[in-house]
Amino acid sequence: MKKIFFSTAILATGIIFLQLSCSKAITGRTDNLPPLNPAKIDLDAGNWKTILLTGPTDFPVAAPTAVNSTAYVAELNEIKSLQQNISDDEQAKISYWGAGSVLRWNELMRQLVAKYNLPPYQNADGTYPFPNANNPFAYPLFPFANPPYAARAYAYVSAAQYDALVAAWYYKKLYNRPAPYKTDPTITARLGATDLPSYPSEDAVLAGVTAEMMKLLFPDEIAFIQQKADEEELAKITAGSATRSDIEAGEALGRLVAQKFTTRARADKAGAAAGTQTDWSNFETVAVARGETPWFSLESPRRPPMLPLFGNVTPFLFDPTITATLRPGPPPSTSSDQMKTETAEIADLVKNPTREHTRIVQFWADGVATYTPPGHWNAIAAEDFITKNFSEVRWARDMALLNMSLMDAAIVCWNTKYFYFNPRPTQMNTAIKTLTGIPNFPAYISGHSTFSGAAATILGYIIPERASAYTDMANEASMSRMYGGIHYRSDCGIGLTTGQKVGAYAVARAKTDGAD
Amino acid sequence: MKTLLAQPCRWLLVMGMLCIAHVSVTAQTDIDAIMMSKNNFCIGGMYSSSHWTDYWEGTLKRTNDNLGNVSMNMAGFMGTYGVSGKLNLLVGLPYVQTKASAGTLHGDKGFQDLSLWVKWMPVETHVGNGLLSVYGIGGFSFPVTNYNPDFLPMSIGMHSKNLSLRAMADYQAGHLFATASGTYVVRSNIKIDRTSYYTTELHLTNEVEMPDQSSFNIRAGYRSGRLIAEAIYNQMYTLGGFDITRNNMPFASNRMNASTLGINLKYTLKAISGLSLIGGGETTLAGRNVGQANSLTGGIFYILDFSHKQKKSVPASNQK
Incomplete structure (x- = not known):
């Protein structure tokens, strides 16, 4: 009887232990996506209406070297050498970025917003410090990515990415340089083949845009984003999706387009959105004059209103x-x-x-x-x-x-x-x-x-x-x-x-x- | 403990729940060297009240004017059954209520986690002038309601299923004793109502990886058939997890560590055989991502004897 009890107990413990401990690693919903394989390549997207650019040719992209040039053959050789030994880690990065570049940059943006969405702790005298864009590494870190700040950050990055890709698509169609594996069949298309021309690289455009926008939006994360940009670009070369010159042209275009957006952002009045004590008091005065009970902060100590x-x-x-x-x-x-x-x-x-x-x-x-x-x-x-x-x-x-x-x-x-x-x-x-x-x-x-x-x-x-x-x-x-x-x-x-x-x-x- | 075979059930409920994250209250119900006699069933109720104002945000100690004093009150029902003098089964279920004295956050309340324990004493031998006993203890706890673990510090628990494995040794010479134990707690992942959360990176899932925990516990003092008085030191570690960032809210998978010091008293009444009263207090000495909780505990226990023997008029320990 006792023996049965003990064996049952040990067995039950073992089963519970296995159940609890074996499956701890969690998988995100977008961790294991297949490569993005667009149903339609939208080859004419160079004609789509841009947001800030006056048109797709605001920033000229030089014609690429011919696919039979010595320089291009050397670039193909770089891909072949990278494809010789692809480690698990490199393959993981290829798969990660292969799921979609706009998707991944959007996820990274969401990560940064979550990381920086923390209200500053008060000063000893009960006032609150404000993040300072000119001193972003001092506490409180810049920015406090609250909902309005985040909405604006997502919008600028997305809008800049869009304009830059419209320009990229224009030049893709214009120059019509095929993907590396189309020119050299010994190169494997590790993310699948596409008829979309590869110059300039859409992935590098997105990496360049986003890295450039970070200087304004999340200055503490420039190095982190640059590392991701480099990672993406290498992954796309290794995957056979783009050559070095496809990448370089794309990144340069992306950065130029982004600068147009950062210029707009510096003048869009968001920098003054925190207001001053005079502004904060005035809201109260106006509400009282209307005969209404004015809002006050329910935090302790009372915090100035968010981006009034x-x-x-x-x-x-x-x-x-x-x-x-x-x-x-x-x-x-x-x-x-x-x-x-x-x-x-x-x-x-x-x-x-x-x-x-x-x-x-x-x-x-x-x-x-x-x-x-x-x-x-x-x-x-x-x-x-x-x-x-x-x-x-x-x-x-x-x-x-x-x-x-x-x-x-x-x-x-x-x-x-x-x-x-x-x-x-x-x-x-x-x-x-x-x-x-x-x-x-x-x-x-x-x-x-x-x-x-x-x-x-x-x-x-x-x-x-x-x-x-x-x-x-x-x-x-x-x-x-x-x-x-x-x-x-x-x-x-x-x-x-x-x-x-x-x-x-x-x-x-x-x-x-x-x-x- | 041969000298204490008739002791009422383990009465100590370590309010380990230091509560930024009120860790499962019944997680440590079986951590003393007291065994129920065969076919005795001890039932009881406990009440404890735990409070903190200071807490550790990572390793930084602070207060929060938007929480004030955070309290957790718990009423628990517990039972211990002696399968034999060497093998006991235990069960416990607390009802928990949380409240913050300042700020606007809504408290929570509800039944928390049911815990089941098996306590086995394979070794009991005379060493020197005293008696040495060794225990192997296993516990399993699981939430009995779908309370929300993602609203710390107001959540009533972590909602993980926990498997605890504990080794314990006790030495008693005369009325003086010392007990030491080490525990490893395997915690299951939990699911929260959100589809995404940030730890040190963004997670696009509602599943949260819960790091395991370990702890050790030392207790020593006076123990007779009628009275136990002991001091208890407990150290809990979370084996992984992350620190609360500056001015952030706590999260279930934070690295919660705490060392606590407490005292416990148990007195078995002469007038009513089998009835005992307990009381204790505990304070938090140091911690990480937890509240610096102080707690008080009281309870009452009664032994039902199903052994068909003649009712003993005095505790077995005194008949020796």
């Missing part, structure tokens, strides 16, 4: 004068019965939250140390785009449309928030405890709702069969802020419709950019 002048930033999809016209009418007055009713609704929701509600709150929280709601919509889009086998230039175009929508949604949303300076539910009723952190800015309108309304609108245009799924997701993201106790119903509903209006600008652009 972000609403003045120059949008991508419409003229800055349009921003105020997209701003919705006022929220219910803080002294109104409707505000009392809406506050009571939130108090009731958080009293005894269901697990399903907390799941929804957590799923969409996208708070501190995450890639933010814009990043979440990038993740949603990317995982759907993977299934569509888009060409890199179409990937870039669709990501640019999405991210310009998200940035402009942030601009309109922030413009609205600081125009009305409306308090959070917990400020109106301190008994409201929240299921996620209370963002440090006014309530009306909900950022999540505005972002989601915009994203669902443009994504529903790009992938029509998913349109209703995106709408459902946007609605759930919006509701999650009520379930979490941090927004009223008005913030969410009006946020969604405002976001949809921003998304409509992206749809209008998409219809006329030559890609569809």
Whole structure:
């Protein structure tokens, strides 16, 4: 009897041990993707409408050497020598980048946003330090990649990638240099063959654009991104996708295009978005003069509001004068019965939250140390785009449309928030405890709702069969802020419709950019 | 411990749960050198209250005005059954409630993890003037509700399934004793409600790799049939994981280490045979990615004797 007991116990322990310990390594959803094999190479994308470039030839790309030249043969020899011994590590990098360059750079951007999305710790006197772009390595590290900052960063990188690829596609078609394995059949196409000309390399264009944009957006990460850029370029040469001159021409083009975007970014008013004490006080004065209870920070010590002048930033999809016209009418007055009713609704929701509600709150929280709601919509889009086998230039175009929508949604949303300076539910009723952190800015309108309304609108245009799924997701993201106790119903509903209006600008652009 | 065969069940509940991450409260229920007699069933209830204001963000000690004092209150039900004097089975289930005194974060509450333990004493021998006993202990715990582990420090637990393997030795001479044990805890990965999270890199999955843990525990003091008074030192290590970055929130797979010092008392009543009361306190000496928790514990236990023997009027240890 005892023996049986012990053997059973030992066996059970062994099984549990195996179960717990053998499968610890986790696999990400995009870790093991097949090589990107576009259904359509979009050879005419050089004619698509650019965003900042006046056209694809703003930055001339010199004609490549002929494929029968000595110089080119030497480049083919470099590939052959690299292909002789490919280590597991090199193969892993080839597979990683082979899944799609826009995808991987987007994931890396999301990683940087998550890493830098941390609110600075207060000074000893209860004030807060601000990240300093001119001294980015000192605490607090530059940037604090909060949602508006992140939305803008994603937009600039995506838009620059798109313009650079349109230019690259123009020269690809113009010079029509075939991929290395087409010229020399002893070179293996390790990521599959394509009819897309290889000069300049689209991968190097993307590496160059992104590395250049980092100087402005994530200056502490220049070295990290350069390492990734070098890794990608070597992987593409080793894979037989591009020669050294394809790569060099691509990277140079990418960097030049990026500079056009960094120049715009330095003048788009985001640098002044933090405002000053005078600005912060003025919001309060204006709200009081209107007879409203003004917002105050619920953090301790009270933190200055997040990027209060972000609403003045120059949008991508419409003229800055349009921003105020997209701003919705006022929220219910803080002294109104409707505000009392809406506050009571939130108090009731958080009293005894269901697990399903907390799941929804957590799923969409996208708070501190995450890639933010814009990043979440990038993740949603990317995982759907993977299934569509888009060409890199179409990937870039669709990501640019999405991210310009998200940035402009942030601009309109922030413009609205600081125009009305409306308090959070917990400020109106301190008994409201929240299921996620209370963002440090006014309530009306909900950022999540505005972002989601915009994203669902443009994504529903790009992938029509998913349109209703995106709408459902946007609605759930919006509701999650009520379930979490941090927004009223008005913030969410009006946020969604405002976001949809921003998304409509992206749809209008998409219809006329030559890609569809 | 032959001299203590009739001791009521292990009464100590180390509130190891130092709580930034309130580690599973019942994870260390069987860490003393006391065995139930054959066919005796000890049941009891425990209550403990743990608080911290200071915590370690990585290795940096700090406070947080947006949390204030974070408390975890726990009521647990526990049972121990003596299959024989050398083999005991234990079960425990706590109900946990968390709360922060400042800030706006909502607390959580609910049943946490059910733990099952097998405690085996293969060796018991006289050495010198005392008695040496050696134990092999195995435990398995698993969450009984789908509480959210991704809202630290307000989460009530980590939601991993844990397998604990422990070796323990005890030496008692007269009424003085010392016990030492080492434990290895294999933790399963967990799933969270988010589809992505950042540790030291971005993960595009809802699965979180939970590093294993190890700990050692030393306890010494006075032990008789009626009274136990002991001091306890416990050191817990997480074997991997990452530090909370500056002003970030804690996460389930942080490297949580803690050393704690505590005292425990157990008194078996004369008036009612089989009834004992326990009490204890514990403080956190040092830590990493955990709260500097202080805790107080109280409980009451009663032994049901199913051995069909004549009820003993005095504890077995005193009949020797």
